[in-house]
Amino acid sequence: MSLYSGFIYFFGILSIFLGIMVITRKNAIHSAVYLIFCILSIAGLFFLLQAEFIAGIQIIVYAGGIMVIYVFTILLIKLEVVKGLKRRWEIKLITAIVFSALSGEILYLLLRKREALLPEEYGIAKGTVQAVGSYLLRDYLIPFEVVSLLLLVAMIGAIMLSRKKV
């Protein structure tokens, strides 16, 4: 096992562990902090998969921007620890069905489709900032412009929704 594979297994197992911690905590601020570390470990996986720019964006925007907003909201709401309040049985049934379907799919991939698990030869497709930029301005010009519209909508909506007087 090389150093590279070791780090990939490490970050993968760490992200699964942190994801389980996120969904089992009772207190919302604890799960927010665990989610920050889960996102950081996924950023580590991106870095090892040679998507360096995306890993940086993941850390800057996800861990540094989006999760800060989450923590802000939790602190503003002063969330009490939600407990009790039994779920209805339909929701439990849906959860059980979705859970068994998804884990069945994973097990099928593990057991039957062995050829999907064989290692393949990798070439070099480094996701440096320059490579991403050249693709972005050659093939993705229209989405790049539409993103500005999306951000405009988000900005106007955020100002409208969070004014002091509702």
Next chain:
Amino acid sequence: MIPIGYYLILSGILFTLGIIAFFIKKDLITMFMSIEIMLNSANLAFIAFSRNLLSINGQIVVFFIITLAAAEACLGLAIILLIFRQRKTIRSEEINLMKG
């Protein structure tokens, strides 16, 4: 080298965790966080395929998804805060305004 199936399994496990959390959690903020986990698992699958197929396109899609997640978190959390200020609760079962 790690085969791509392992990344897909990791992505599936994270997606399953997100779905479970979305169904069993009772407050809106944690349900929103589970959506973030699901988006991240989809991003991981995109990046793994981008590496496997030697193409940058998957990474650009992930870039757009991260932008979408930022806009979604911005608007969604503002709406959740508005709900809390008007109704003093963010439990998903007590917000039944849409039932008429």
Next chain:
Amino acid sequence: MELFLLFIIVGLLTLGMLFIGAILGPKKISKVKLEPFECGSPLLQKEIGPFSIKYYMVALLFLIFDIEVAFLFPWALVFKRIKLTAFIVILAYFLVLIVGFIYAWKKGAFEWEE
């Protein structure tokens, strides 16, 4: 491989030291020890109180401008190669976003005192 071994050894060493410290060390927990540390002075407030919604709008606008600037990094590195196209693209990009900026300004999102 040697580097990987180093990580394993240092990690195990750290865990072992923490474990030994937790087992052998004396545990005296008093009320004063459990309080958050504020430079030795008595606590000003018990917990994180509710704060103004003004900070929240600043955080939301920060997130939008953050992702907006993130799109400039790949653009800046290919600007030298495709000068005119890149300039027109970024002009249209900012033309749309300036509208939002002016809207935020007019609505008083950047003004602090009230």
